[in-house]
Every structure is written in C-alpha cells, then in structure tokens.
Amino acid sequence: MKLTVNKDFLNESIQHVAKAISSRTTLPILSGIKLDASFSGLTLTASDTDISIQSFIPMEQEGKEIIRLTQKGSVVLPAKFFMEMIRKLPSDHIEIEVSQQFQTVIRAGSSEIQMVGLDPEEYPLLPEIEEDKTVTVASDLLKTMIRQTAFAVSATEATPVLTGVQWILNNDTLKLIGCDRHRLAQRHTPMEADENAQFSNVVISGRTLNELSKILPDGNTLVDMVVSDNQVLFRMERILFYSRILEGTYPDTSKLIPKSFQTQMVVRTRELMDAIDRAYLLSREERSNIVRMAMIDHETIEVSSSSTELGKVTETLVVSGLEGELLKISFNSKYMLDALKVVDSDKVRIGFTGSMSPIIIQPEDGTPILQLILPYRTTN
Amino acid sequence: MKLTVNKDFLNESIQHVAKAISSRTTLPILSGIKLDASFSGLTLTASDTDISIQSFIPMEQEGKEIIRLTQKGSVVLPAKFFMEMIRKLPSDHIEIEVSQQFQTVIRAGSSEIQMVGLDPEEYPLLPEIEEDKTVTVASDLLKTMIRQTAFAVSATEATPVLTGVQWILNNDTLKLIGCDRHRLAQRHTPMEADENAQFSNVVISGRTLNELSKILPDGNTLVDMVVSDNQVLFRMERILFYSRILEGTYPDTSKLIPKSFQTQMVVRTRELMDAIDRAYLLSREERSNIVRMAMIDHETIEVSSSSTELGKVTETLVVSGLEGELLKISFNSKYMLDALKVVDSDKVRIGFTGSMSPIIIQPEDGTPILQLILPYRTTN
Numbered sequence: 001m002k003l004t005v006n007k008d009f010l011n012e013s014i015q016h017v018a019k020a021i022s023s024r025t026t027l028p029i030l031s032g033i034k035l036d037a038s039f040s041g042l043t044l045t046a047s048d049t050d051i052s053i054q055s056f057i058p059m060e061q062e063g064k065e066i067i068r069l070t071q072k073g074s075v076v077l078p079a080k081f082f083m084e085m086i087r088k089l090p091s092d093h094i095e096i097e098v099s100q101q102f103q104t105v106i107r108a109g110s111s112e113i114q115m116v117g118l119d120p121e122e123y124p125l126l127p128e129i130e131e132d133k134t135v136t137v138a139s140d141l142l143k144t145m146i147r148q149t150a151f152a153v154s155a156t157e158a159t160p161v162l163t164g165v166q167w168i169l170n171n172d173t174l175k176l177i178g179c180d181r182h183r184l185a186q187r188h189t190p191m192e193a194d195e196n197a198q199f200s201n202v203v204i205s206g207r208t209l210n211e212l213s214k215i216l217p218d219g220n221t222l223v224d225m226v227v228s229d230n231q232v233l234f235r236m237e238r239i240l241f242y243s244r245i246l247e248g249t250y251p252d253t254s255k256l257i258p259k260s261f262q263t264q265m266v267v268r269t270r271e272l273m274d275a276i277d278r279a280y281l282l283s284r285e286e287r288s289n290i291v292r293m294a295m296i297d298h299e300t301i302e303v304s305s306s307s308t309e310l311g312k313v314t315e316t317l318v319v320s321g322l323e324g325e326l327l328k329i330s331f332n333s334k335y336m337l338d339a340l341k342v343v344d345s346d347k348v349r350i351g352f353t354g355s356m357s358p359i360i361i362q363p364e365d366g367t368p369i370l371q372l373i374l375p376y377r378t379t380n
Numbered sequence: 381m382k383l384t385v386n387k388d389f390l391n392e393s394i395q396h397v398a399k400a401i402s403s404r405t406t407l408p409i410l411s412g413i414k415l416d417a418s419f420s421g422l423t424l425t426a427s428d429t430d431i432s433i434q435s436f437i438p439m440e441q442e443g444k445e446i447i448r449l450t451q452k453g454s455v456v457l458p459a460k461f462f463m464e465m466i467r468k469l470p471s472d473h474i475e476i477e478v479s480q481q482f483q484t485v486i487r488a489g490s491s492e493i494q495m496v497g498l499d500p501e502e503y504p505l506l507p508e509i510e511e512d513k514t515v516t517v518a519s520d521l522l523k524t525m526i527r528q529t530a531f532a533v534s535a536t537e538a539t540p541v542l543t544g545v546q547w548i549l550n551n552d553t554l555k556l557i558g559c560d561r562h563r564l565a566q567r568h569t570p571m572e573a574d575e576n577a578q579f580s581n582v583v584i585s586g587r588t589l590n591e592l593s594k595i596l597p598d599g600n601t602l603v604d605m606v607v608s609d610n611q612v613l614f615r616m617e618r619i620l621f622y623s624r625i626l627e628g629t630y631p632d633t634s635k636l637i638p639k640s641f642q643t644q645m646v647v648r649t650r651e652l653m654d655a656i657d658r659a660y661l662l663s664r665e666e667r668s669n670i671v672r673m674a675m676i677d678h679e680t681i682e683v684s685s686s687s688t689e690l691g692k693v694t695e696t697l698v699v700s701g702l703e704g705e706l707l708k709i710s711f712n713s714k715y716m717l718d719a720l721k722v723v724d725s726d727k728v729r730i731g732f733t734g735s736m737s738p739i740i741i742q743p744e745d746g747t748p749i750l751q752l753i754l755p756y757r758t759t760n
Contacts, residue, residue, distance in 0.1 A: 081690050084661050090654060104691075111658060114691040274470060278491060281464050310461050311484075311494040 001037045001073025001098040005057065006066045007086065007108070010094060013044045013055040014083050016239055019211045021079045022048035027124070032076035033083075034123045035096070042067055045126070046079065051208055052126050052242040053215070074120035075102050085113055127242055133197045133227040135169055137189075138220040139236070145176050145187045146209045148342040148369055152178035152185035153206035161248035164203035167225075169193050177253055178206060183335045184253055184372040185342070199227050203246040212241055257372060258358060261351035263324035265301070266364055267317060269348050272303075273340045275315035279305040280333040282313045290376050291333040295326040305333070321349075329355045330376040336361075339371035381417045381453025381478040385437065386446045387466065387488070390474060393424045393435040394463050396619055399591045401459045402428035407504070412456040413463075414503045415476070422447055425506070426459060431588050432506050432622040433595070454500035455482050465493055507622055513577045513607040515549055517569075518600040519616070525556050525567045526589045528722040528749055532558035532565035533586035541628035544583035549573050557633055558586060563715045564633055564752040565722070579607050583626040592621055637752060638738060641731035643675070643704035646744055647697060649728050652683075653720045655695035659685040660713040662693045670756050671713040675706040685713070701729075709735045710756040716741075719751035 017033055025031050025048060034045040042057040059067045075098045086094065091109035098104045102117030146165070154162035168175040175188035212234060216223065224235040227245075234241040279291040283305040294302045301319050306312040329352060336359075340348065345363030352359055361371040397413055405411050405428060414425040422437040439447050455478045466474065471489035478484045482497030526545070534542035548555040555568035592614055596603065604615040607625075614621040659671040663685040674682045681699050686692040709732060716739075720728065725743030732739055741751040 078690060081661060081665065085658060085693075088654070088658050088661065110696040111655070112694045112696075113658075114693075116689065116691050274468065275491070278465060278468050278493075281461060281468065285461065309496065310458060311496050313465075313494075314492045316490040316492075 001035070001075060001096070002070040003037050003042065004068045004070075004093050004095045005042060007089060007092050007094050009057045009066050010042075011086055013042075013057050014086055016055040016215050017044045017046035017053045018079060018083055019214060020046040020048050020051045020053040029076055029118055029122050030124075031079055032118055032123075033079045034074065034076045034120055036074045036120070037067075037069060037072050039069065039072065045123070047124065047126070047242075049124070050205065050244050051211060052240075054126065054240040054242075056238045058238070073098055075104055076118040076120050076123055077104060077115055082115065126240075127228075127231045127233075129226050129228045129231055129233050129242075131226055133169075133199055135174060135191060135193055135197060135225050135227075136222050137174065137191070137225065139216045139223050140218065140220050141189060142223055143213050143216050144344075145174075145189065146213050148187045148344075149176040149178035149185045150206040150209045150213075151338050151342065152180065152183050152371075154180035159248075161203055161246050161250055163207075164205045164246040164250075165209055166250040166253075167202040167204065168200045169198050170200070171195070171198065177250075179251075179253055179372075182332065182374050183339070184256060184370075185339065186253075186257075186370040186372075188368045201250060202227055202232060203248070203250050204232060204243050205246060208243045212243070215239060215241060256358060257370065258351070258353045258360065261324065261353055261360070263295070263322070263327050263352040264349060265295075265319045265322040266347050266349050267301070267319045269340055269343060269346060271317055272348070273337060275303045275317055276333050276336055276340075279303050279313045279315060280337065282307050282310055283333055285310055289332045289334045290330050291336070292328065292330045294328045295322065297326070298322045324352075327352050327355055329359065331359060331373055332376060335373050339373060343369060343371065381415070381455055381476070382450040383417050383422065384448040384450075384473050384475045385422060387469060387472050387474050389437045389446050390422075391466055393422075393437050394466060396435040396595050397424045397426035397433045398459060398463055399594060400426040400428050400431045400433040409456055409498055409502050410504075411459055412498055412503075413459045414454065414456045414500055416454045416500070417447075417449060417452050419449065419452065425503070427504065427506070427622075429504070430585065430624050431591060432620075434506065434620040434622075436618045438618070453478055455484055456498040456500050456503055457484060457495055462495065506620075507608075507611045507613075509606050509608045509611055509613050509622075511606055513549075513579055515554065515571060515573055515577060515605050515607075516602050517554065517571070517605060519596045519603050520598065520600050521569060522603055523593050523596050524724075525554075525569065526593050528567045528724075529556040529558035529565045530586040530589045530593075531718050531722065532560065532563050532751075534560035539628075541583055541626050541630055543587075544585045544626040544630075545589055546630040546633075547582040547584065548580045549578050550580070551575070551578065557630075559631075559633055559752075562712065562754050563719070564636060564750075565719065566633075566637075566750045566752075568748045581630060582607055582612060583628070583630050584612060584623050585626060588623045592623070595619060595621060636738060637750065638731070638733045638740065641704065641733055641740070643702070643707050643732040644729060645675075645681070645699045645702040646727050646729050647681070647699045649720055649723060649726060651697055652728070653717060655683045655697055656713050656716055656720075659683050659693045659695060660717065662687050662690055663713055665690055669712045669714045670710050671716070672708065672710045674708045675702065677706070678702045704732075707732050707735055709739065711739060711753055712756060715753050719753060723749060723751065 036043040044055045089108040095107040104115045104117040106113040166177040173188050174191040178185045226233040283289050286307045291305045303315040343363045345365040347364035359373045416423040424435045469488040475487040484495045484497040486493040546557040553568050554571040558565045606613040663669050666687045671685045683695040723743045725745040727744035729742050739753045
C-alpha cells in the first residue's frame, strides 16, 4: 500500500472512526485503525465489537484530488498514536507507505514517522446486515430525538436492557423511549413505514447513541437506519455506523403514563429551570437533590429546598392555567432539570395525579415529547 | 448589617477572594467569606492562612450607586454556597440582611435564601505589614514574569523552598527565578530601588503566584509589592493579596548558568516546538519523554524519538548561525516544550557546553529571559 492523502480528509475520517476505539479492549488488534486503500478510495475502520465505524475517503471531490494512489493494500495502525500524529503533522499532504511486515512510513513536510503496523487479515469482519428493514430519517431530527431520550437511560448495568433506548416503528410513527426506575423520556415523530419494515424491540445503548450523535451531520441530510436481528446500521453519506442491539425485552412503559390529570399548569421553562437550579445548589449539599414544589394559589407556586447546616432557598413563580387541586410534591431536582433542558419550548405544561404519582412534563408548543418523573416520597 | 448591592460587583469580588478558599481547611470558619459593610463600602475577605485576599466594593462608581447601605455590620457566609448562589440569582440588585445569631437572608427578584452565617469575631486577623520595602510594577509585566518562571518550580514538597519562585530586587533589577532539580527559568526587568527597599530571599509559592496571576488586572495598571519579614502583599486598586514567604534559603543558582558556550544556534521557536511535540507523542508512550537532538551539519538538525513497540519519529529542521562543535544531546521533551512556550519570541538562541552540560534557551529578541534544562544522560 502506498498513497498520498489530503490531511484534512484523513483527519476527519480518523476522528469519526476513533469513536469506536475503546481504551480497554481485550483484542489487541482492536486498539488499531484499519486502512484499506483501493482504486475507489481509502476506507478506515475501527471497532470495539459493540460499535463498529467505517469511514470512506473518495479519490477526488468536486474535481479536486484528495488521494493519489500508487499501490493498493491494507494495514492496521495503532489508533491513538496515528490519530494524534496525523493531527499534528505540518503538511497538507500525507504520504503513507506500507512495506515488509506491515512496517509503515508516514511522511509529511520534514517529518518522517515509522510505525509498527499489524496484519489486516487478523482484523475482525464487520457484521453483515440484510436490507429488509430500513427507515430513513433527517440527521437533525435523529440527533434531536436522541438528545431528548438517551439522557434518561439507566446508568447502571443491573438491568442491561434499561441502559438502552427503545426504538419502535409502527405504520405511522417512529418512537424513542429511554427510562430508568425513576424517570422516562419519550419522543415520537410521524413516519410512514410498510408492514415489513416495522419493528418494536430494537434497543440501542444510550452511550452508543451519544457517540452516533457526535458523528451525525448537521442539517437535514438523510440517514438510513437498517435493522437486522441483532445489529443496526446507521448509513450516512461516507460513514457506516454499526451497533449491537441490546438483548432482553424492553418493559411495556405505556402503562406508566397517566391518561388524565388531577392538576395541570403551564409555566415558563427558563424561569422554572433557574428556580430549581438555585434550590438544587442547596439540596446537592444534602446529597439528596430533593426539591419541594407547593402550589400556593391558582397563580403562584413555590419551589424550595432546605438544609439544616446551610439554610433554605425559597423561589416564588407565577404560573398560568393552573387547573385542579392545589398540590405539594417533592422530586429529584436533577431529574427535573434534565427533563426541562431537552423540552426546547418556552413554556411547558406539567400534569400531576397526586403527590405520590408520576409528574408529566410536555412542551406547550405541541412537539410530541413526554417526560415523566416519579415524585420523591416525603413525610411533610 | 443590611444593604443592597449590585450583582456584578458582588460577583466579581467573590470570584477574586474565592481563590484563597481551600477545600481542605482545618479551621471551619475559613471555609467562609467574611463580609464587612461600612459607610465607605463592602469588604470581602477570604483566607487559607497561606494566602489571604481582600476585595473592596465602593458605595458608588462614576456617580452610579453600587451599594445602598441601611445598616453596617459583618458576617461570615459559607463560601461555596454563597458564591454559586450569587452567580445564579435572577436580579441585578441583591439584598443582604443579617439578623439574630448571624442568620442571613438574601433576596433577589422572587428568590429568598436563608443562610446560616458565622460570627465574624472568630475570623482570623489579616497579617500586619510594615511599609518599609515597596516596589511598584506594571500588572502586565508582573503577569508575564510569573508565567515565565512559576512553571519551573518543583512540584514535590521534598525541598519546600524549591516549590517557590525567588524574587530579588537590587539597585537596578527585579529578578524572578524558578527551578527544580532538572531545569531553571529566570526573568529580570530593569527596576530602580533605593538601598532600603532591596531584598533577595523572598520566595513565594508557585501555586500562590498562579492564583495571583488570575487576579492581576490586564493592562499596565500599577501594582505595589510590599515585602515584610515573612509576608508579602500585592496591592491592586481594590484588592489586597497577602502571601506567606516560604521559609528556608533559596540555593545560589547563578553558578549553574554557563558563561560561555561550546556550540550555539538560532532556530524558529514554532518549528522547533512542533517538531518536539511530535517526537513527544512517541516518547510519552515510553513514559520517558526523552527526545534526541543531533546536529547533522551547520545548517541542519534532527529531532527524534523512538519506541520499540510503536516505531520512530524523525524531524529535520533548518537552523541558522550554528557555531562550534556538532553535538548530539538528549533531553526531556516536556521541559523543552515548557521553556519554549514562555519565550514569546519568533526565534530562540540555544547554547550548549557539551552533551552532559546544561542547555540554555534565550529569546533572540533580547528580552532578558533565560531557560536552562539539564540534558538526559544516554549511552548513545
């Protein structure tokens, strides 16, 4: 293998695939990035077996030469060293030459780097995915839906399936659900799909989705999501992102969501966030994060927290459209802040069905987002 | 004590004094910030006994009211909670009222915070400093001199006096020296001082000087440095910064610096930094940070590093004015990068007196900076 490649393209490609490199891999070859040079371009591959990412650099773009290929071939190079070195090289053009025993020489300007390469034949094959269930989503929307749900997944591995986001595609909707034992985040979007393409138990690790989000392009470029039995592939213009589907059956969360409310109100999102944030400063010192909300009358609520050592925070807020019984309720302020942060609406509607029942937060602008938080059981 | 104060002024003052708050204080009252309200303004004080900082907020500035005082008095408030809360309060005007038992109520907009205050009488007194030795330096220059020397102090406390920067004022020069057992950084500036004001064994902790740097204003505002037996005070417009002087006698470092060189050369600072930085990437993996420099001829040098596992980096650089014997020398790349980073000159002159003797780096623009690095003894 011998070629010269544009530094910026190579750098960008490395950044993309590097997201699949794990620092604690059991298979030494997976601490490397595989390079395959052919007459169509250069393909980079990285994998930690859960995630595999492939990025492609074409020979030219818009008539501008990106790669000059002298000899095709493959090699696996140590990811961390390769990545940092390419970023710091002084020239726009980088020459990569692989010789005997995968010894690789990289030349750029007045720098020459010899790297000990590994045999690409030892690199595991990527999963093969049959194209039976494909759904196409705009990149922007996909990013937003992930941001609105992935934060709520369980951080502990006690129930592995809860560390993932459930993806459901039925005949008119794509729905994402993330939840742990204390909260739930749900977002859906209209999506036409024929009967064969539908799926319901596709659960993808929240951590994986956050990595995917960093790679998804901005704007409304279309991204294909291809689902097979135990793998899912997100296909972008020059990037393939493979992820394992988590095993286990995702719980039926629809029963958790109340159908009607005892009390409802509308509040300005920013004001409520700031008030809870100040109350959180104190509750954090108590290591509980508990904040109380009390409805004073049909126009006013009070958000408060207290600590015997430090003092007390009391916030008064004006609300609108408060209907139903005046309640007092306690909740984890961190969970409430997380939920309010992703709602992306100036005002939110909050629904209650009693001080021991789930709190439901929905944007007032009608976007199909639903955030659920279980209240904290307090004696006062 | 009862007053209303402008949020931005209070916030800035808290940020300044908070640099003296230590998270592991033995004296509980030192985890607080002391507030003293008088008819001249509000004074904030924080201390960890090594450093004490006082910041003053005037009643008004340029005819604009900053403080409205209802009743003078003092209180000590928990630093972390007070600092974070003030930053997050919603209004421009903050009311602070201290009542019985130093119970304090802070009001801003629709927020009310009760804080458990402490008795200001229990707060330690600040050191008293006699005004016998005062030197006045522009803030910008002081910041630069600290940046060029403080990084080189010893990080370990084995020889406490080496964790500090030595300040020497003789009749025409102010000189700062930082060193550990492997390197030395020295910067001086012309400064007239009469006989009584001179000093030589003033050693201030590098960590303290880095905190001072963050507070020093930009621009050439003048800062007074007042030196007493065991304390030094940096006096800015509205800030007093007290520091303990480290005990012990600073070693005579002048003997370390060679008077003449066997070999000298001039090299572009940025090019050398980039080349060493790439060689460092590899040497770091070997946990040694060792980089080799070899003079090939009177115009060319080679910077290289190698690792049996990863490979080899070779960088070729063009130098000018290379005089004397062609040398091979090895050094700690991290130390060389630190030294080159603070030289602030497009070109540096590097002097050698053999491959086992100190390397001297000086800016080619004539600024009185001297960086010394001991070479690494290698067999090849």
